[in-house]
Amino acid sequence: MKPFFLGILFCSFLFSCNNHKVKQVERAFYYWKSNGYQFSQYEDSITESLKVNKLYLKFFEVEHDETLGNIPFSKTDLRMYNNQAQRIIVPTVYLKNEIFIKSSKSELDTLADNIHFLIQKNCRDNFKLEKKVTEYQMDCDWTLKSKDNYFYFLKALKTISKKEISCTLRLYPYKYRTKMGIPPVDKVMLMCYNLINPLSNKNKNSILDLEEFKSYLTVEEKYPIHLDVALPTYSWMHLYRNNNFLEISYANLNDTKKVLKPIKPMWYEVVKDTIIGESYFRVGDKLKIEETTTENIQSAIQLLKKHTPLDSKITVSLFHLDEQQLINYNNEEISSFYNGFIE
Template sequence: MHSLLACVVVFQLASCSQPRPSVSFYYWKTVFDLSPEEHAVLSANNVKRLYVRYFDVELSAGKATPRSPVKFASKPDGWELVPVIYVKNEVMLSNTLDIADLAKKVMTLVGSINAHEGLAAASEIQVDCDWSLDSKETYFKFIEALKAAGVKTISATIRLHQVKYVKTTGMPPADRGVLMFYNMGHIAADSSNSIYERATAARYTQSLHQYPLKLDVALPIFSWGLHIRGNKVIGLLNKVDDNVFLRDPNFKMKAAPFFEVTHNVLKLDHYFEQGDRIKIETVTTTDLSEMASDLSGDLPGRPGEIIFYDLDNFNLKHYRHEDDFYEKISSAF
C-alpha cells in the first residue's frame, strides 16, 4: 500500500514538474495579414508559434497539384512559422503518385514561399491528411520521403479514430502528432454537435494513454451553420453564429440550436427557402474547459503545446471575456 502511494506521488510530482503547454494558433487563410485584435490575442497569451496553412495538395487531371498557396500581406515578425500542408486523401490513393517527387515539390514550394517573403527556412513542417486504410502505406512513405528531402521535424495531425484503432490505421512515422480534438461527430440534421460532444469524445479518449506517438493537442474555437432542407443537410455555412440570424426577420429562432427560414431569401451567398432550417454548431468556453479537464486525465503525459483552430477575428470575439483566456485553458492540462 505504501509503495503504491509512493508511486502515485512520484507520478504526480513528475507531471507537475513539466512546464505548462505553450499556446499556439492555426492560421487558415490564403492571405497572411494579422488584424489588431489578432495581434493583441497573440501578445496577451505569449504566443511564439503560428501554424500557417501554406497550400493544399489535391488531384488535378490525375496529378498531385498544389492549390491556393499562402500570400503574405504583412510580415510575421516575432513568431516562428510552421508551414502546414493539407493533403487530400485522394492524392495518397492515386496509383500513379510518385512519392519522392511529390515530397521534393512540397519542399521546393515551401522554400520558394519563404524565400520570396524573406522568411527563415522552415525547421518543421506539419502534414494534415485524414488517411484511410487504403492510403496509409503511401502516406507513411510520403512522410519518410519528406524526411529524406531534408525536413528536420515533421508533425502530423491525428484524428480520434486513428488513436482508438491504431493497430488497424497505423501510426505515421512523424516526430510528433497533433490530436485534432474536434469534428468528432457526424454532420447531421438532428440536435447533435459535430464539432464537439463530450459523450462522443469519451468513446475515444480512453485509448490515448496507449498511443505510442507524442501528442500535442489542437482545440476548436470556431463555429458554423448547417443548412437543412427537409431532413437533409444541403450546405455548410462557415463563420456564422446566432448573431448572423437573430436580427434578420427572414429567420426565426426555434429551439436551440435551430433557426427556421420564414421567407425565401438570399443570404451569405446561399438561397434559403421558407421552411428550411439552420443549425448553429459552436464551442463554448465551458466546452473548452471541459476538454482540457478530460484530456489532462487521459493523455499519457502533459502536452507541450495547445494549438487553437483558428486565429480569426470572428472566432476570437466569442472568447473576449479574459485577455489571457487561451493561456488559462492551456494551463489546465
C-alpha cells in the first residue's frame, strides 16, 4: 500500500478516535427524595461548591391500578427558593413497567397528557419554572413485552409537551439494542448501577459489580442517539431476620457498623439491639452491606471511557443528592467523578 493511502487511513483513525473523547462534562445530580420541603444546608452547599447546576428531580411516580387506572404517587414536596432559581431542573417521572403491559393506546394518550399537565402544574406552583423547563425525563425499566407501548407513550408525550424528551437506559437494552430497540427520544441516560437483582446473588454487590458491569460494555458501535451517563454514589443494606429478607435500609453506615460483627465479605451480624434512623436492628439479624466507593466508581468510569463511545459533550449525573449518602465522599472525590471522563 502506498504511503499516501496509509497516511489517509492513519488520519481517519485519529479522527475517529477523537470523535469518541469527552471534552466537556455538564455536572448534574438526581434528587429522588419525596419528603422534605427544601435541600439541607449541606446539599445546597455541595451543589454550589462543585458548580453543579443541573438537577434531575423526581416529580412523582406512576403505577397501574386495576380500578383507577394509571395513577401518580410519591410526589415530591420540594420547593425552590430565590437563590436556587437559576438551576436547570429536568422534571423526572418514574413509571412502573406494568403500565405499558396493561394499558391501551388511548389510555397511554391520556397518560401522556396527564403527566404533562402535572409537570406543568408542579413547575408553576412549586418551582416557578414553567417557562424555563425544556426537557422531561422518563424513567422506566421497560422490557421486550412493554417496549412497543412504552415507545408509543414517549412519542405521544413529545407531541403533547413540545419538550425535549429523554429517558433512562439500563445496561441490558444498551447491549441488546437490536432486540430491545432504540427509544424514540432526543437522548438517553445510561444508568450504570443496579446491575443485579439485589436478592438473586448474595455474594455480589448488586449496585456496582465491575465484572458484571464490564460484561455489558461489549458493543463497539456507538449508540445511535446521544448518550449521557448516571453513576451511583449511594449505599444500602439488605436486612435479614431469621434468614428471611426483611427490608432495604439506608441507615447511616458508620453508626450501623458499630453494632455489627463481620461474617464474610459484605455480610455482618447485629450484636446489639438498636434503632438507627427508621430501621430497627435486632441481635442476630444479618446485614448484607453494599457500598459504592470512590475506587470502584472511578474504575467504572475507566471502563466506560475504554469501551463506550461518547460524544464530546455529555451530562454526568450522580445518584443522588442526599446528605447522608454524600458524606461518604469529599468534594475532591465527587469532582473526580465528573472530571474523570474528560481526556
